[in-house]
Amino acid sequence: MSLTKQGYQKLIALSQNVCQELGLEHIETSLKKQDGQQKIVLVLDKPGGIMIDDCVKVSKRLSELLDLEDIIPFEYHLEVSSAGIFRELKGQKDFERFMGHQVLISLKNPFQGKKRWIGFLKGFEDPMILVEQADEVFKFNQNQVKKIRLHPDL
Numbered sequence: 001m002s003l004t005k006q007g008y009q010k011l012i013a014l015s016q017n018v019c020q021e022l023g024l025e026h027i028e029t030s031l032k033k034q035d036g037q038q039k040i041v042l043v044l045d046k047p048g049g050i051m052i053d054d055c056v057k058v059s060k061r062l063s064e065l066l067d068l069e070d071i072i073p074f075e076y077h078l079e080v081s082s083a084g085i086f087r088e089l090k091g092q093k094d095f096e097r098f099m100g101h102q103v104l105i106s107l108k109n110p111f112q113g114k115k116r117w118i119g120f121l122k123g124f125e126d127p128m129i130l131v132e133q134a135d136e137v138f139k140f141n142q143n144q145v146k147k148i149r150l151h152p153d154l
Contacts, residue, residue: 002074003071003073003074007071007072007073010069010071011029011031011040011066011071014062014065014066014069015029016029018058018061019044019058021061022054022057022058022061025044025045025046026042027043027044027045027087028041028043028090029043037075037076037077038075038076038077039076039077039079040077040078040079041079042058042062042078042079042080043081043083044080044082044083045083045087049082050081050082050083054082055080055081055082058080059078059080062078062080063078066078085150085152086149086151086152087150088147088149089103089149089150092126095123095129096124098121099121099123100120100121100122101121101150101152102118102120102151102152102153103118103119103120103121103131103149104117104118104149104150105117105118105119105129105131105147105148106145106147106148107140107144107145107146108144108145108146111138111140111144117133117138118133118151119131119132119133119138120132120133127141127142127143128140128141128142129142129148
């Protein structure tokens, strides 16, 4: 069984509303199938980071609403987690928020012989992502970027 487009949109709306109620940033809601089991994966963030209690509160509240609304026509496992310190950046809002942070860019095709670049996020001029590496700024077209995520020095 699968979720209709309307059901998926309702799931996202419920997830966003729960996050907003609790003062959290909704990053992503997705459906995944793993080992034959359906999973609803909700990713959150907030200034200062997500704590386990935040995940528990969201999980309880969203579970209540999903049971009440009855929009999921199959058994599922709900997974609520933090975006994490290696979070994927997904658009201008994230690029602005994490300007100056170290990032790892994975490209679809090699640029100067490399598909993976580590540098500091210096700008975003749609569709170009600017990254500084060794005092040189490189421009990557967003269409050629497979993923861009934070890459802190630990």
